[in-house]
Amino acid sequence: MSKTAVVFPGQGAQYVGMGRDLYERFPEARRVFEEASAAAGFDVARLCFEGPEERLQLTEFQQPALLAVGVACWRVLAARGLEPAAAAGLSLGEYGALVVAGVLELGDAARVVRLRGRFMQEAVPPGEGAMAAILGLEARAVEDLCRQVVAEGAGVVEPANYNCPGQIVVAGHRAAVEAAIVRARTAGARKAVLLPVSAPFHCRLMEPAAQRLAEVLAQVPLRPARIPVVANVTAEPVTDPERIRELLVQQVHRPVRWEQSVRRMQAEGITRLVEMGPGKTLTGFARRIDRSLEAVPAGTVEEILALVARPEGGLLA
Known part of the structure; x- marks a missing residue:
């Protein structure tokens, strides 16, 4: 039933x-x-x-x-x-x-x-935060690239939404999110783009x-x-x-x-x-x-x- x-x-x-x-x-x-x-x-x-x-x-x-x-x-x-x-x-x-x-x-x-x-x-003051959708990578790969960006000192970026297989949203400081987009594309993401949102939700x-x-x-x-x-x-x-x-x-x-x-x-x-x-x-x-x-x-x-x-x-x- x-x-x-x-x-x-x-x-x-x-x-x-x-x-x-x-x-x-x-x-x-x-x-x-x-x-x-x-x-x-x-x-x-x-x-x-x-x-x-x-x-x-x-x-x-x-x-x-x-x-x-x-x-x-x-x-x-x-x-x-x-x-x-x-x-x-x-x-x-x-x-x-x-x-x-x-x-x-x-x-x-x-x-x-x-x-x-x-x-x-x-x-978060306007313009300081951002979110991005990353499509086509496994969750662990997205988590790893976020850690790499943080280790480089670009700021905070971390997974914010585990939506479905191959679709993860990340959030954090704008510069760090943009760096994560670059890394995701290099890692073979099908798509990695900024989202039109007003704040970096669901992150620290x-x-x-x-x-x-x-x-x-x-x-x-x-x-x-x-x-x-x-x-x-x-x-x-x-x-x-x-x-x-x-x-x-x-x-x-x-x-x-x-x-x-x-x-x-x-x-x-x-x-x-x-x-x-x-x-x-x-x-x-x-x-x-x-x-x-x-x-x-x-x-x-x-x-x-x-x-x-x-x-x-x-x-x-």
Whole structure:
């Protein structure tokens, strides 16, 4: 029998217009946007639907916006019978997974991720940090070349995201990231390019942001998870609220182990991932990790209705 996990994407999945069809079609989705707006302190629906794109790109606003769209997708499917066995999310997406698991209230999550985005943006002065995607090298090769660059004194650079086989993102000081790109190309990488991001996420340069986030999270009530949430930092399922609090702080400055998280869910018997929110990034990663794992997007009305309409034995069985 199939076991389903719901997964939530991170930053980069956003686009102007995301979630509008859900808002117009489903009252459950409208309530999510209203709740997120009240908690985050700005009109989340308007930003998602109308932009401007420049504001949606700002980490402080992008994080609550993506959270709202993902949770809206979840609430619509939950109202129609979806009962997942586990949840996970890439970086920011982990907060959506924690809402699904009952650890966080949506309002608390929206407030926290807006501050999280602000802290991450302010941790490194503009222009000093960077991230790069390296495609076509094994993880160990990327780790080695990062160590070589650091040993040469170019600055900090280290793996930030283990997305799927042959796709690693690195982050750190801009000069060090650029040096890592050169080394990766020399080592035979199929592609090594800077990413259009505003800060070097998930590396040690984010430690100041993690410290500030810890102070915020200390005041936020967390409950035991109803279903296991596979944590980015450890790629292990977790249900204890205090351990979750610790891992959310660590997540800011440690790498996201997404490939390992997916494989861990498979080891727990998960056979299907449903991606909640805009885009199909995690669906694509899943297919590169293991093609036997079913992965389906659920970010639009059309996609959600297609899932609900599956015959007996399908998604909602």
